[in-house]
Amino acid sequence: MAxxxxxxxxxxxxxxxxxxxxxLILNDFGIEVSEVDLVQTAAVNGWYNGGTAPQxxxxxxxxxxxPVTRQEGANVFNLxxxxxQGHKVIVGLDANEMWHNDSISDKLKNWYNDFFGEPGGNxxxxxxxxxxxxxxxxxxxxxxxGSGDDGKPxxxxxxxxxxxxxxxxxVSTDMSAPxxxxxxxxxxxxxxxxxxxxxxxxxxxxxxNDISMGLPPFMPxxxxxxxxxxxxxxxxTMSPMTSLTNAYLDFANNNIGFNDIFSDxxxxxxxxxxxxxxxxxxxxxxxxxNDINWCDIQPMGYNMPMDFDRFALxxxxxxxxxxxxxxxxxxxxxxxxxxxxxxxxxLDIMSYCDCNCMDYSTxxxxxx
Amino acid sequence: xxxxxxxxxxxxKQIAPTLETYGKKSIVSEIDxxxxxxxxxxxxxxxxxxxxxxxSLVNAIIGAELCPTDTGxxxxxxxxxxxxxxxxxxxxxGNILDTANAISPDSFKIGESPVPTxxxxxxxxxxxxxxxxxxxxxxxLDIDNTVLVELxxxxxxxxxxxxxxxxxxxxxxxxxxxILTHMALPKADVIVFVTDAAEPxxxxxxxxxxxxxxxxxxxxxxxVNKCDELLSETLNIHLxxxxxxxxxxxxxxxxxxxxxYWELYTTLEDEEFLHKSNKDAVLTSVISQVTASRKxxxxxxxxxxxxxxxxxxxxxxxxxxxxxxxxxxxxxxxxSLMSQQIALASYRKELETPTSQTRLQINSIFEDARxxxxxxxxxRGGELTSIEFNKLLTSEKGLNNDGxxxxxQINDRLRRLSYDVDERIESAFKGISEKIxxxxxxxxxSNMSLMTGDFKELNSFTSQLxxxxxxxxxxxxxxxxxLASGPIGWAVGLAAAVGLVWRSVSNENExxxxxxxxxxxxxxxxxALTDLRNQTNNRFAKFHQNxxxxxxTIIKDIEDRMKVLQVSIQESRTNEHKNKExxxxxxxxxxxxxxxxxxxxxxxxxxxTNAQ
Numbered sequence: 008m009a010x011x012x013x014x015x016x017x018x019x020x021x022x023x024x025x026x027x028x029x030x031l032i033l034n035d036f037g038i039e040v041s042e043v044d045l046v047q048t049a050a051v052n053g054w055y056n057g058g059t060a061p062q063x064x065x066x067x068x069x070x071x072x073x074p075v076t077r078q079e080g081a082n083v084f085n086l087x088x089x090x091x092q093g094h095k096v097i098v099g100l101d102a103n104e105m106w107h108n109d110s111i112s113d114k115l116k117n118w119y120n121d122f123f124g125e126p127g128g129n130x131x132x133x134x135x136x137x138x139x140x141x142x143x144x145x146x147x148x149x150x151x152x153g154s155g156d157d158g159k160p161x162x163x164x165x166x167x168x169x170x171x172x173x174x175x176x177x178v179s180t181d182m183s184a185p186x187x188x189x190x191x192x193x194x195x196x197x198x199x200x201x202x203x204x205x206x207x208x209x210x211x212x213x214x215x216n217d218i219s220m221g222l223p224p225f226m227p228x229x230x231x232x233x234x235x236x237x238x239x240x241x242x243x244t245m246s247p248m249t250s251l252t253n254a255y256l257d258f259a260n261n262n263i264g265f266n267d268i269f270s271d272x273x274x275x276x277x278x279x280x281x282x283x284x285x286x287x288x289x290x291x292x293x294x295x296x297n298d299i300n301w302c303d304i305q306p307m308g309y310n311m312p313m314d315f316d317r318f319a320l321x322x323x324x325x326x327x328x329x330x331x332x333x334x335x336x337x338x339x340x341x342x343x344x345x346x347x348x349x350x351x352x353x354l355d356i357m358s359y360c361d362c363n364c365m366d367y368s369t370x371x372x373x374x375x
Numbered sequence: 376x377x378x379x380x381x382x383x384x385x386x387x388k389q390i391a392p393t394l395e396t397y398g399k400k401s402i403v404s405e406i407d408x409x410x411x412x413x414x415x416x417x418x419x420x421x422x423x424x425x426x427x428x429x430x431s432l433v434n435a436i437i438g439a440e441l442c443p444t445d446t447g448x449x450x451x452x453x454x455x456x457x458x459x460x461x462x463x464x465x466x467x468x469g470n471i472l473d474t475a476n477a478i479s480p481d482s483f484k485i486g487e488s489p490v491p492t493x494x495x496x497x498x499x500x501x502x503x504x505x506x507x508x509x510x511x512x513x514x515x516l517d518i519d520n521t522v523l524v525e526l527x528x529x530x531x532x533x534x535x536x537x538x539x540x541x542x543x544x545x546x547x548x549x550x551x552x553x554i555l556t557h558m559a560l561p562k563a564d565v566i567v568f569v570t571d572a573a574e575p576x577x578x579x580x581x582x583x584x585x586x587x588x589x590x591x592x593x594x595x596x597x598x599v600n601k602c603d604e605l606l607s608e609t610l611n612i613h614l615x616x617x618x619x620x621x622x623x624x625x626x627x628x629x630x631x632x633x634x635x636y637w638e639l640y641t642t643l644e645d646e647e648f649l650h651k652s653n654k655d656a657v658l659t660s661v662i663s664q665v666t667a668s669r670k671x672x673x674x675x676x677x678x679x680x681x682x683x684x685x686x687x688x689x690x691x692x693x694x695x696x697x698x699x700x701x702x703x704x705x706x707x708x709x710x711s712l713m714s715q716q717i718a719l720a721s722y723r724k725e726l727e728t729p730t731s732q733t734r735l736q737i738n739s740i741f742e743d744a745r746x747x748x749x750x751x752x753x754x755r756g757g758e759l760t761s762i763e764f765n766k767l768l769t770s771e772k773g774l775n776n777d778g779x780x781x782x783x784q785i786n787d788r789l790r791r792l793s794y795d796v797d798e799r800i801e802s803a804f805k806g807i808s809e810k811i812x813x814x815x816x817x818x819x820x821s822n823m824s825l826m827t828g829d830f831k832e833l834n835s836f837t838s839q840l841x842x843x844x845x846x847x848x849x850x851x852x853x854x855x856x857x858l859a860s861g862p863i864g865w866a867v868g869l870a871a872a873v874g875l876v877w878r879s880v881s882n883e884n885e886x887x888x889x890x891x892x893x894x895x896x897x898x899x900x901x902x903a904l905t906d907l908r909n910q911t912n913n914r915f916a917k918f919h920q921n922x923x924x925x926x927x928t929i930i931k932d933i934e935d936r937m938k939v940l941q942v943s944i945q946e947s948r949t950n951e952h953k954n955k956e957x958x959x960x961x962x963x964x965x966x967x968x969x970x971x972x973x974x975x976x977x978x979x980x981x982x983x984t985n986a987q
Contacts, residue, residue, distance in 0.1 A: 037382055037978035044983040070982055072973075185974040187377045187385040196389060197967040300959070302952035 017155030020046060025059035025097065025131035027152035029067040032095045032133065032180065035188035038071050061099050064131055065178040074181040081177040082248050083167065084212075084219035084255075087137055091209060092200045093183030093191060095133065099173030102130035102153055105161060128173025135190065137163075139205035142256040163252075175224065198345075206259035210352035213291050214359065215255050221284035222247045222275055250275035265355050269362035281363050285370065292356050292371045299353075300346045304337035306330055327357055327367060379673045380414040382978060383680070390684060390971055393964060397687035406680060413672040415536040417665040420563030422556050422588075424580055425544025427569040428600040430454075431634035433541045436658070437530045438641055442541045443512045451552065452511050452521050453559050454541040458534050459527025466510045467497040467523040471554060497522055522555065532658070537665060546579055560587060564668040565661065566595045572602045572631065575613040576620045585624060594664040594671075595627040598657065603633040628664075632657050674979050681975050688968045695961045702954040709947040716940045722814065723933045726926050733814055737807055737922070744803025745915050748796055752911065755792045756904035760897055763788065768889050778892060785896070789903055796911055804918055811929070 018027035019042050026045045033040055045067055049055035052070075054063040065075035078085060089096050133150040138160060146160035161169075170176075183199065184191050194201065204212040254268040254275065269276055307330055331350045338347040360367040377385070384407070391403045399405075421429045430442035430450050442454050452466075502510060502524075510521040533539070542559050543552035560566070566588055570576055576584075588595055599617060602610055610631060617629055632653045640648035649655070725733040764785070767773055772780050 036974065038981055040981050040983045048983045067983075071980065072977060072982075182973055183970065185382070185385065185978075186389055187382045196970055197963060199966075199970075300956065302956045 011156040011159040013155060013157035016150055016152055016157045018042065018152035022058040023055070024152045025064045026055060026067065028097045028131050028133050028150075029065070031150060031152070032068060032073070032097070032184075033071055035095060035184045036071075036073060036182075037185060037187070040071075059131065061128070061173070061176050064097055064099070064176075068178075068180065075178050076181055078177045078179070079174050080224045081175045082219050082222070082224070083137075083163065083252065084216040084248075086134060086177060087204060088212070088216050089177070089179040090134065090136060091204050091212065093194045093196070094179045094181065095184055095188075096177060096179045097131050098134055098170055098178075099128035099131050099176035100166075100169040101128050101172035102169070104165065104169035104172065105130070105132075105149075105151070106154060128170075128176065137205075139256065139259075142260060145252070145256075164249075167248075171224075205256070207255065208348040208351065210295055210348045211258075211265070211355055213295075214288065214352060214355045215251065217288040217291055218275075218279070218284055218359070219248065219251055220287045221280040221282075222251060222278050245274060247275040247278040266358045266362060269359070279363070281365070284359075285365075288356060288359070289371060289374060292353070295349045295352045295356075296372075298346075299334070299349045300338075300343055303341055303343060303346075304334060306334045306337060328354070331357075378414070379670065379979075380410050383410050383673060383676060386680065386971060386975055386978075390680070390687075390968070393687050393691075393968060394683055397690040398683050402683055406676060406683075409676050409679075410673075413669055413676065416538060417536055417564045417668055418538045418540055418562060419565045419567060419661055419665065420540040420542065420559060421567045421569060422542045422560065423544060423569035424546040424571075424577070424583075425552070427544065427571050428634045429544065429569045430541050431638070432567075432569060432598065432600060432632070432657075433539055435634045435637035435641065435652070435654070436532060436539065436661075437528060438532075439528065439530070441507065441526055441528060443508050450511060450541060450543045451513055451518055451549070452543065453523040453555050454511060454526065455523065455538055456526045456528055456530070456533065456541070457538040458530060458536075460529055461527065462504050462529070463527040464502045464504055464507050465499055465525045466502050466521045467499045467525065468520040469497040469522060470520075471522055471551060537661075545583060557587065561591050563591075563593055564672070565664040566591075566593050567598055567661065568595060568627065569598045569600050570617070572599045572605050572610055572613055575599060575617045581620055584627075589625060594667050596657075596660050596664055597627045597629045599629060599631045600634055602631045602653070603635045603651065628660055630656050630660055670979065677975055677978055681972055684968055684972050684975075688965060688972075691961050691965045691968065695958055695965065698954050698958045698961070702951060702958065705947055705951045705954060709944060709951060712940055712944045712947060716937055716944065719933045719937050719940070723930050723937075725814075726930050726933075733810075737810060740803065740806050740810060741915070741919065741922075744799065744806065745912075747803070748799045748911050748915075749908070751796055751799060752792070752904060752908055755795070756901075756907075759785070759788055759792070760900050760904075764893065764897065764900070768893060774885065774888060774892075781892070781896075785900060789900070789907075793907060796907065800911065800914055800918075807922065811926075815929075 016027075016031065018024050020026075023042060023046055026049055027042050030040060030042050030045050033045075046055060048070070049059065049063075049067060052066065054060070054066050061079075062077065065077060068075050086096060086098070130153055132152060134147060135150050135158060136148040138146040138148060145163040147163055147166040148158055148160050149166075150157050151159060183194065183196060186192060186194065186196065200209050203209060207215070250273050251268075254263075254273045257263045258265060258268055307325070331354050334350045335347050338344070338350065356371060357367040359365075360370060365371075387403065387406055387410070394402050421433055423429055428444075430444045433442050433454075433456070434440050434444065437456060441456060443450055507524060507526070510518050511524055512518070540559055540563065542556040543549075545553045545556050568580075568584060568588060570580055584595075584597075597617070599610075599614060605613065614629065614631060618626065621627070621629075630653060633651060636648045636652035637654050639645065640652055640654065722733075725731040728734060767781055767784050774781070
């Protein structure tokens with residue numbers, strides 16, 4: 008078993024995990040400050056008193072002029088979205104489910120606590136990345152001040168269990184970490200995000216992220232079956248978010264087309280609140296449409312974007328499928344793959360509309 | 376762990392293309408050079424009053440007797456010692472005043488090493504290692520005008536780029552020593568101010584510190600040397616006194632030391648001397664101050680990069696504004712061209728369609744004019760053949776001059792009628808051409824700033840319409856020509872008839888004469904009127920034919936204009952597209968500059984250090 012211990016990551020005080028996490032991020036941004044100095048600052052400001060309250064996580068970053076966003080009830084897609092933009096992410100979670108989850112008795116204890124124990128997280132750590140190289144065993148890579156583990160992978164399900172105990176709380180920087188920070192060497196600061204997320208283009212990933220917003224918060228899924236005679240119900244074997252994750256990975260591995268994610272094979276569809284999804288997907292649609300580099304092509308003979316904007320496009324009775332496919336082949340010919348991906352994003356939104364009884368033109372293009 | 380230099384280089388690498396495009400071409404290499412200089416070099420300058428043991432301390436740090444030490448005033452030149460794998464000594468010599476002018480503190484720039492500036496104004500020669508003392512001790516003649524001796528020596532302490540500068544003592548009898556020290560002082564990254572434990576901080580030393588060292592705002596260490604000469608209690612009292620002296624000013628780090636014990640430790644390796652020399656504290660402090668100095672320099676470079684990036688952002692922002700402005704203008708131009716195109720297309724359709732409003736209006740003007748002229752001929756012709764004719768015939772002169780007067784009168788009236796008809800026709804034609812012009816002006820011309828020339832040309836078409844069928848008084852000229860052209864013309868016929876009648880009725884009574892004349896002339900007048908009607912109809916017919924032809928010409932011209940417009944619109948669109956593409960690229964670059972600037976501002980910032 009690989010040794011992930013790194014003394015630089017280990018917190019000094021028993022209750023300074025959030026402060027240490029922030030210190031590691033500050034160091035990533037080139038601010039060299041000791042954990043002790045941060046503990047003092049936090050204490051002076053009332054952000055450290057036998058630990059750090061979730062709402063105070065990020066305050067030290069803000070004090071150092073690193074703006075942050077705090078999100079409660081986040082999901083794995085939201086988490087990945089932040090990482091994809093080079094942002095640094097601290098999550099709150101239940102440390103017991105991370106550190107003590109190997110034996111049956113540990114699992115039973117954690118599972119019991121999930122149902123009957125005190126809710127809430129007790130630990131903060133940094134999520135450094137997500138390894139999807141094995142779709143059947145997705146790993147969340149963490150930098151954990153509590154254990155001193157640097158880059159230790161945890162199975163996604165285990166991480167989600169632990170994270171959900173803190174109501175999937177997440178604090179992320181609004182600014183990408185600089186190039187010299189760990190893991191940022193190949194990040195394109197000018198583009199502002201990685202080109203693709205686990206085999207799916209970033210624009211397409213955004214669609215999945217939007218869809219995830221229309222699903223209920225995390226529901227623990229488990230392969231753990233309670234002992235015979237137990238009076239507690241077994242956990243559901245699949246959560247809607249897990250189902251969407253499966254759909255995502257199937258799509259990423261070219262096992263299915265985008266349309267197919269809306270089939271009965273994926274139970275997340277039963278839980279999908281399209282009203283919520285639409286609220287998130289519309290800005291994605293508009294931004295994506297506007298970011299397409301129309302100037303270089305003439306799809307179906309139109310002079311874009313002079314001939315029509317998205318409103319005009321909606322009113323012209325255009326065959327959107329044909330239109331965007333024509334666009335994509337033209338972008339492909341000139342090597343503008345970003346615009347190509349953005350056209351595919353529009354096609355995906357159309358698929359979402361088709362499969363959910365909506366009209367791309369009236370519900371998205373003209374809607375504002 | 377990335378070093379400060381690595382972090383700066385990381386930023387520099389990312390923004391190099393932007394800086395090179397929107398800033399000074401050489402700026403990237405200048406910054407890179409500054410980073411390397413800061414990374415590779417730091418100057419630690421030893422200064423103080425004479426006989427404080429500066430050179431001894433320098434020798435102790437180096438671990439070799441490089442700098443001259445003596446019981447008298449020893450060092451007379453600036454001595455720089457840097458790392459070199461091989462021992463080497465170079466002396467720089469020349470007029471000290473020229474040198475002083477060449478190295479004013481303001482001349483320091485990013486990437487510029489201070490010592491070379493000092494040395495550039497001097498001559499130099501390599502000297503034998505054994506001759507070092509010859510050029511560093513004694514008066515100006517003894518040392519042959521030597522100002523600076525540069526030594527390279529394989530000392531591990533200097534391996535990380537530290538250059539030690541030993542200066543002559545101030546406060547001695549030779550003013551040249553103080554001048555050299557003052558010249559070298561601004562070039563220091565870290566200043567080590569050496570005092571004597573036995574005479575802790577004299578008034579002149581304190582004045583030198585406040586007036587010179589503190590002024591240049593560089594990290595400073597105050598070494599209290601010769602601790603070996605005092606008992607520890609006395610030393611502590613002296614140290615407290617020194618600290619007290621700095622109570623009202625910025626206090627440097629004060630470290631007691633002993634060059635003597637240090638040398639003994641180097642020689643004997645006795646741990647007791649190590650402890651008594653306070654060597655570790657001195658070296659740690661020097662290294663710590665060098666690090667602080669480098670950090671300060673890196674911050675300066677960071678601020679410099681941010682400023683340059685900011686300048687680049689301003690240039691980018693100005694370019695975006697200019698492109699946006701140009702885009703707005705192009706957009707307006709394009710809109711104008713497109714509205715012209717629409718107006719032209721619409722007018723062309725109006726002209727092409729016989730039942731269009733414009734065509735119906737033109738037809739209406741045309742028909743009204745034709746009816747008006749027909750009515751004129753009919754009314755005035757009727758009057759001429761009845762009341763008017765009788766009035767002329769029964770007038771006193773009616774039968775004068777063999778009836779020639781009467782004929783002349785009738786001809787005159789016919790001419791006037793033809794003039795009037797002519798005028799009405801012209802007025803009608805003018806009305807139609809004005810209608811077309813007005814339509815063009817209303818539907819096309821009013822929003823066609825670029826069509827001024829074209830509009831004039833369209834006017835010329837209508838002018839052709841007006842003048843092509845007949846010139847001014849064309850009809851009356853036609854009538855006159857008929858009068859004058861012999862037997863075919865009705866007026867000549869009329870004159871002959873009058874003559875014939877006159878002869879046949881000359882012997883008749885007056886009443887009869889008049890009746891005969893009336894009977895002979897009236898049909899001729901009617902004939903003339905009929906001719907006038909025919910001519911008028913011909914004229915209208917020709918005009919109509921010409922009108923259709925002109926309309927076709929206008930339509931053709933409009934089509935030509937539309938083709939030209941289409942090209943302009945395409946060009947305008949292409950320009951607009953290029954503009955937008957450029958704007959999008961620049962906006963992305965601007966955002967990138969913002970991100971990098973924000974990231975760089977965080978570098979070396981630390982709002983937590985004073986937290987208590």
